Amino acid sequence: MSNNAIEAEALTKVFNGSLVAVDHIDFSVRNGEIFGFLGPNGAGKTTTINMLITVLKPTEGKASILGYDIAKQNTQVRYSIGVVPQEYTADEDLTGYENILLCADLYGIQREVSKKRASELLELVELTAFKDKKVQTYSGGMRRRLELACGLINRPKVLFLDEPTLGLDVQTRAATWNYIKMLKKEFGMTLFMTTHYLEEADALCDRIAIIDHGKIIVVGSPTELKDSLGGDIITVAIKEDVDITELVERINHVKEVKKENGSYRIKSENGEITAPLIIESLRKEGHVVTRLSLTKPTLNEVYLQYTGKSMRDAEESGDSLYAKRMIMARRRH
Amino acid sequence: MSKMNNVSKSKLHGLWALTNRELKKWYKTPVVFILTLLQPIIWLGLLGNALNLGSLVGSSSLTIPPQVITELQLTPAQITVLQGFFSNIGDTIMQGTFGTTSYISFMAVGMIAFTALFTTMFSGMSVVWDRRLGFLNKALSTPVSRAVIILSKVLSATLRSIFQASIILIIAVPLGFQFGAAFTAVNILGVFAFLFLICMGLSSLFIAINIRSTRIETPMAVMNLLNLPLTFASSAFFPIEQMPGWLQAVATINPLSYTMNGMRQLLINSSIDYSQLALQYAYVGLFALVLTTVGIVLSWRFLNK
Ligand SMILES: Nc1ncnc2c1ncn2[C@@H]1O[C@H](COP(=O)(O)OP(=O)(O)OP(=O)(O)O)[C@@H](O)[C@H]1O
Ligand SMILES: [Mg+2]
Secondary structure (H helix, E strand, O other): OOOOOOOOOEEEEEEEOOOOEEEEEEEEEEEOOEEEEEEEOOOOOOHHHHHHHOOOOOOEEEOOOOEOOOOOHHHHHHHHHHHHOOOOOOOOOOOOHHHHHHHHOOOOHHHHHHHHHHHHHHOOOOOOHOOOOOOOOOHHHHHHHHHHHHHHHHOOOEEEEEEEOOOOOOHHHHHHHHHHHHHHHHHOOOEEEEEEEEHHHHOOOOEEEEEEOEEEEEEOOOOHHHHHOOOEEEEEEOOOOOOHHHHHOOOOOOOEEEEEOEEEEEEEEEEHHHHHHHHHHHHOOOOOOEEEEEEEOOOHHHHHHHOOOOOOHHHHHHHHHHEEEEEEOOOOO | OOHHHHOOOOOOHHHHHHHHHHHHHHHOOOOHHHHHHHHHHHHHHHHHHOHHHHHHHOHHHHHOOHHHHHOOOOOOOHHHHHHHHHHHHHHHHHHHOOOOOOOHHHHHHHHHHHHHHHHHHHHHOOHHHHHOOHHHHHOOOOOHHHHHHHHHHHHHHHHHHHHHHHHHHHHOEEEOOOOOOOOHHHHHHHHHHHHHHHHHHHHHHHHHHHOOOOOHHHHHHHHHHHHHHHOOOOOOOHHHOOOOHHHHHHHHHHHHHHHHHHHHHHHHHOOOHHHHHHHHHHHHHHHHHHHHHHHHHHHHHOOOO
């Protein structure tokens, strides 16, 4: 087996003969890494996950999980993966505990084993106190945690998380991030997650693929992607009225220096290392630094650069989509 | 892989878990449970008594008019004989037409079959929710087989129907239900067999329809369309022989009619015609076999898209 947990080759899904939701994408996810799929609504994130988790058949192309072909060896694939879907799928009329046991039954896990695991998982996601309450009474954050517990019941090697923090408040989102990091660290799990949130992808993912209109636009680590924009930006001003452009250009890591109304805009990789070097060199030459600021490019700029859209638009529509989904779910009662 | 050691590798694993999930939703919500029983009971109480044809043609309403007596110069002995004949005429007509002297018993069996129809219809709708709320996709990503997912729906609808139908039968007794002379306790099992077959067929059909829709309105419309012909073109309220020709044609092929007639033989008739009964089982059985196969194949194909 190669050391890739997931491999996809020209993976394609066409709906109703014409809607190309996923368009010949190639990517691989290494064992034990957190891989993020970042893209706006309708980019094809969920469709990609659904193909990888053997729910949808690809129209074209192929993929494998831990070396098992998703089309030909789907039983092995299903035993090796866990899924935390975009929706709240737990049954509202059952308790949290019953829901986890139901998931266990779908894997054919024997009752003595599943009871023990269910208790452990409830402990892990801090739902033990609520385990015998109907899911109806759970908050959004509790439901997410329950979905997470269900997705872990078969001790998966690869876990798929579709927008794990959609609609969660700041604290719950932070807690979810911690679970995700813990799963990677403690269990060496490979995680494939989708998200609308740039800061989430930045904080969690080892590598990110930006996807839009069914195509992967760019793949790389958050740092690589940000660096591809030309690095950090250091802005410096000095007391003296002399040109220091040439002096600064000679400093290590500095890529570009521009004089802009009285201050200097310096592009550099590893800005936090470069900034002290700049101060030191200027001082040696007898200059007095009056102002210095360091801006790290965010994935926002990366996103903007590659998709031509601001991620904020996508985030907003993501939230309203979430609201719509909740209304839809409520109408059931 | 260590986890492979403690998992069941049976092809049918998860069947009971998924079936029980559906059943739990139902028996853990007593309001829904009681409401679903209410409709057939109301029908039985209202229609069963209002349309009590036995009392319309029955003895108490028939007395020999005095002019008939004077004109025919009847002796008191003759009057008694005639009166006796008239007082039995209602029962004779009832027995001849409905196979029992009690209309409510006739109708109660119809209601049992309807309960099966309605319950399979409504419980089939849960698959729409499962699709829309993502549960179906989650189940599809686990090693549970596609056939088991569909079968669990069919099975839970069937079990529910059989249970509700039994309750109707129990409630019908204080309302005036009379078992026929040919009834023995074993016949109840025969009734269950009929219900099992018809429910398997119907729920497979409804699930194959419902699994394709993401909106609850679609199956609702289909159900409404099927409801009326299945109900009135059946032997629920009247024996098929009494219907106008075109209705008779539909009712004769309606599997619900066969189910009802078969259950009537087992429950309320004074004697059982075994060759008829065999025919009824064969017809309902064939219906169940065909629809279950077609329904499951259609659903399975949809899930494998
Ligand atoms: N079952 C389906 N039938 C037809 N079209 C579909 C189906 N599922 C998804 N699509 C379409 O495929 C495209 C990609 O959808 P997908 O759900 O994969 O997007 P996404 O990236 O997950 O978006 P979101 O952020 O809103 O979840 C959309 O245009 C969507 O309308
Ligand atoms: Mg999605």
